[in-house]
Amino acid sequence: MTATPTEQANKKGPKVVVLGAGSLFFGRQSIWQMVHSAHLNTGTLALVDTDENKLAKLVKMARMVASHAGVALKIEGSTDRRDVLPGADFVVLSFARDTVKYRGIDCAVSEKYGIRMCSGDTIGPGGIFRAMRELPVIMDCARDIESLCPQAWVINYINPSAIGGIALSRYAPKLRSFALCDGLHMPHVKQNYAVRAGLIGSKADYTDAIDRAFDFRISGVNHFTWLLKAEYEGRDVAPAIAQSLRDEAERATDGGDKGAKALHNAAIGYQLYEVFGYVPTCVAHTKEYVRYWQGLGKLEEKIPALAIWETEARYERHAQMWKEVDGFVSGQVPIGDYMTMYGPDHATDIIESMVGGLGKTFFINTTNGGAVSNMNDDAFLEMRCEVSMDGIKPLPVGEMPRGLRGMQELILDTHELTAEAVVEQDYGKLRRAMMTDPLVNSIADADQIIRELLEAEREIIPAAWYKDDMVRA
Numbered sequence: 519m520t521a522t523p524t525e526q527a528n529k530k531g532p533k534v535v536v537l538g539a540g541s542l543f544f545g546r547q548s549i550w551q552m553v554h555s556a557h558l559n560t561g562t563l564a565l566v567d568t569d570e571n572k573l574a575k576l577v578k579m580a581r582m583v584a585s586h587a588g589v590a591l592k593i594e595g596s597t598d599r600r601d602v603l604p605g606a607d608f609v610v611l612s613f614a615r616d617t618v619k620y621r622g623i624d625c626a627v628s629e630k631y632g633i634r635m636c637s638g639d640t641i642g643p644g645g646i647f648r649a650m651r652e653l654p655v656i657m658d659c660a661r662d663i664e665s666l667c668p669q670a671w672v673i674n675y676i677n678p679s680a681i682g683g684i685a686l687s688r689y690a691p692k693l694r695s696f697a698l699c700d701g702l703h704m705p706h707v708k709q710n711y712a713v714r715a716g717l718i719g720s721k722a723d724y725t726d727a728i729d730r731a732f733d734f735r736i737s738g739v740n741h742f743t744w745l746l747k748a749e750y751e752g753r754d755v756a757p758a759i760a761q762s763l764r765d766e767a768e769r770a771t772d773g774g775d776k777g778a779k780a781l782h783n784a785a786i787g788y789q790l791y792e793v794f795g796y797v798p799t800c801v802a803h804t805k806e807y808v809r810y811w812q813g814l815g816k817l818e819e820k821i822p823a824l825a826i827w828e829t830e831a832r833y834e835r836h837a838q839m840w841k842e843v844d845g846f847v848s849g850q851v852p853i854g855d856y857m858t859m860y861g862p863d864h865a866t867d868i869i870e871s872m873v874g875g876l877g878k879t880f881f882i883n884t885t886n887g888g889a890v891s892n893m894n895d896d897a898f899l900e901m902r903c904e905v906s907m908d909g910i911k912p913l914p915v916g917e918m919p920r921g922l923r924g925m926q927e928l929i930l931d932t933h934e935l936t937a938e939a940v941v942e943q944d945y946g947k948l949r950r951a952m953m954t955d956p957l958v959n960s961i962a963d964a965d966q967i968i969r970e971l972l973e974a975e976r977e978i979i980p981a982a983w984y985k986d987d988m989v990r991a
Contacts (some may be wrong), residue, residue: 715758763797
């Protein structure tokens with residue numbers, strides 16, 4: 519009898535390959551989870567990064583952590599993904615070359631033409647041009663995976679997450695893939711809303727009984743997701759959740775000390791609830807997907823226009839990450855402290871559940887398949903899903919409310935056009951994606967933004983975009 523994919527992964531322990539191990543948001547956490555989980559720590563963790571120095575540090579730290587924990591986890595490292603892809607059960611894409619630098623360029627150029635971006639990595643010119651930089655590499659990886667480990671699950675953890683996921687599903691359909699974002703990490707996100715609803719005093723009070731009684735549904739395009747249902751024992755608790763946002767905005771600085779992405783999120787979340795009747799679940803990005811805080815109004819607004827992505831502060835944040843790694847590798851910080859400084863990650867939580875057959879549900883970006891009943895089956899949405907080694911099954915959501923649905927479709931059109939433009943290297947579709955984008959208000963400005971960003975990012979964008987007949991004046 520042939521073993522199932524779950525049995526095969528469990529027998530030897532899964533091989534998880536991380537492409538972009540130096541990632542701020544994933545590399546360190548993946549080591550923690552692979553060591554802690556009994557379902558994973560007899561397998562292999564293969565770390566890949568094109569920076570030899572950073573890779574060496576992470577491989578050394580991972581081996582130190584595994585040795586300290588006394589587990590049999592095998593650690594591999596390479597600057598060439600093709601060396602470690604054979605035999606992979608999971609391949610996590612988590613790379614972004616010089617992302618702080620180029621997001622800073624995207625945001626600065628766009629601001630010149632009246633487009634304000636607090637993150638600049640998924641919508642607006644920043645989202646489109648991040649896809650121009652990252653998606654060609656994603657598709658190169660897909661081709662290597664098809665050749666060397668075609669049965670592996672491919673997890674895209676790179677923004678724009680939906681664009682990467684759309685491209686993989688459309689242009690590499692034989693691969694089993696889905697996309698992720700850390701913002702809706704279960705069970706934490708549901709516990710947080712239970713606290714906001716006043717169902718519990720803290721996340722520590724959350725129980726299985728509360729979980730069963732709390733009907734909680736979120737969906738939308740990644741970074742533009744909404745809490746479409748929040749009922750506890752049949753009682754609508756969404757107004758209480760919204761009120762908690764209003765209270766937070768009134769009593770605190772509302773993200774003022776945490777940078778552009780955090781600024782005024784509670785106040786904006788409550789204002790969007792007042793307008794649309796539903797709570798946005800990813801305000802740090804959602805506020806960038808709509809035109810209301812672009813500073814275009816003629817009257818003074820209570821909430822000011824978006825602050826701009828802060829490049830230098832992000833450089834400092836990345837430097838602090840590597841300072842922590844250096845502390846462990848040098849022995850200045852006891853490796854045992856690693857066990858308490860970090861915790862589980864969304865992707866490795868999902869991998870653990872898939873390998874162990876744990877039956878947990880997670881928020882995943884995948885094709886709709888009828889879960890949102892009034893949107894297309896192929897709409898690429900973030901939804902709560904059942905996950906196993908055999909596949910991804912979105913759970914029923916219901917209808918996307920009118921108003922929100924129209925905006926979802928516009929964002930999906932922008933994302934799909936971007937994916938097509940980048941993969942097909944089609945300037946006409948690139949321009950069309952930019953004109954479709956919800957933040958663009960001028961054809962002339964958008965054309966100039968394209969020209970300036972192509973010139974400013976010539977070193978990283980594929981050379982095919984610079985053919986004489988490609989860019990039209």
